[in-house]
Amino acid sequence: MLIKNIGILAGIVPEGVLRKEGASQGIVDCLENAWLLIEDGRIADFGPMSTCPSDIPSEVDARGGMILPGFCDSHTHIVYAGSRDGEFLDKINGLSYEEIAARGGGILNSSDLLGTTSEDSLFEQSMARVKEMMAKGTVAMEIKSGYGLNPKGEMKMLRVIDRIRKTVPATVKSTFLGAHAIGRGYSHEDYVQAVIDMIPEAAKLADFVDVFCDEGFFTVEDTDRILSAAKGLLRPKIHANELAVSGGVQVGVKHGALSVDHLERTTDAEIEALRGSETMPTMLPGSSFFLGIPYGRAKDYINAGLGVALASDYNPGSSPSGDMRFVMALGCIRMRLTPAQAFNAVTLNSAYAMGVSHELGSITRGKKASLILTQPGWTLTKLPYLHHTPFISKVFIEGKEI
Numbered sequence: 001m002l003i004k005n006i007g008i009l010a011g012i013v014p015e016g017v018l019r020k021e022g023a024s025q026g027i028v029d030c031l032e033n034a035w036l037l038i039e040d041g042r043i044a045d046f047g048p049m050s051t052c053p054s055d056i057p058s059e060v061d062a063r064g065g066m067i068l069p070g071f072c073d074s075h076t077h078i079v080y081a082g083s084r085d086g087e088f089l090d091k092i093n094g095l096s097y098e099e100i101a102a103r104g105g106g107i108l109n110s111s112d113l114l115g116t117t118s119e120d121s122l123f124e125q126s127m128a129r130v131k132e133m134m135a136k137g138t139v140a141m142e143i144k145s146g147y148g149l150n151p152k153g154e155m156k157m158l159r160v161i162d163r164i165r166k167t168v169p170a171t172v173k174s175t176f177l178g179a180h181a182i183g184r185g186y187s188h189e190d191y192v193q194a195v196i197d198m199i200p201e202a203a204k205l206a207d208f209v210d211v212f213c214d215e216g217f218f219t220v221e222d223t224d225r226i227l228s229a230a231k232g233l234l235r236p237k238i239h240a241n242e243l244a245v246s247g248g249v250q251v252g253v254k255h256g257a258l259s260v261d262h263l264e265r266t267t268d269a270e271i272e273a274l275r276g277s278e279t280m281p282t283m284l285p286g287s288s289f290f291l292g293i294p295y296g297r298a299k300d301y302i303n304a305g306l307g308v309a310l311a312s313d314y315n316p317g318s319s320p321s322g323d324m325r326f327v328m329a330l331g332c333i334r335m336r337l338t339p340a341q342a343f344n345a346v347t348l349n350s351a352y353a354m355g356v357s358h359e360l361g362s363i364t365r366g367k368k369a370s371l372i373l374t375q376p377g378w379t380l381t382k383l384p385y386l387h388h389t390p391f392i393s394k395v396f397i398e399g400k401e402i
């Protein structure tokens, strides 16, 4: 299939570039007035309209719309049961995330709801969110467990994630987040051991392991034990520094984490720890927005030569939205990223943070043709600027319109 009359083909990256760091995060290579050829679900070729092939039977006229790589969302909790809108009212009335959790709300509330929800219903409820995300341009997503909080519940979540993976055209990565909160009926010590014991079974379905390494949840020592047990089975992606400067970044880097996520509260020591590592700092401005906590210091990270990814953290407690264009807008409006820096953060760098940037996240020959075609007249800057104006004309996942 040929897409012709593309106003701006945005996000062209040479083969082999797996992430954008430092100054390169601010560069988005574009081709104006372009065509793009899709073969077998992959980007076969592209070029200026002056060289447009004429003998392709199936054609889409972009009518001047922009083509960009679909959004990659490297951090979500979209498999959950029921709703936590009651806590939304508590929050409006002034309770903090920690206070809501301490009253039996929060993650434990979702865990109770999950326990009484059938696997089929959990799948259906979660699929509605996946479809919503794809319609908004997300073509790859990571999904975490972490509302089971016992062996039965965690495996139920991982099976649902696996079923989603097999059902939807989007690329799905699965993360075992047994260490999300202490499961009901366990002591802290017993639960950490229970998580360690779950790892071999979880590793049959999951790609990654995560620990909520933060004040009031899991310590650096707990995290170190869990990641040591998962070594060789599951690569880490860590929740760190959302509620306090937790040491989670350092322990994540020590264990070769693919990403360390949240980072709303960081000092220069975290930036230093990440320098020269394979770990992608990932910030979740949707949860800063919803919880009213600080935004990550993305600009300082980039100025220090690091790359930054942005993801939605879509979950019922701290970020009830999977809209990656809104994430991009928050990156620009609240974190002062340029549209180009934010664009790379929600495409190539977020793909890197879930281990898929060799085949998604940019316009590169051979990569999956998972793309957004905008309506005519859109530019890179307008995406975050006109942040709630409908912009999508079509979403293609592996070459097929969804």
Ligand code: NIG
Pocket: 077, 106, 107, 110, 212, 239, 242, 287, 313, 315, 316, 317, 318, 319
């Ligand atoms: O990333 N911080 C820990 N976990 C989620 C929130 C989960 C929930 O409240 O249900 C987060 O913000």
Ligand code: FE
Pocket: 075, 076, 077, 239, 313, 315
């Ligand atoms: Fe999270």
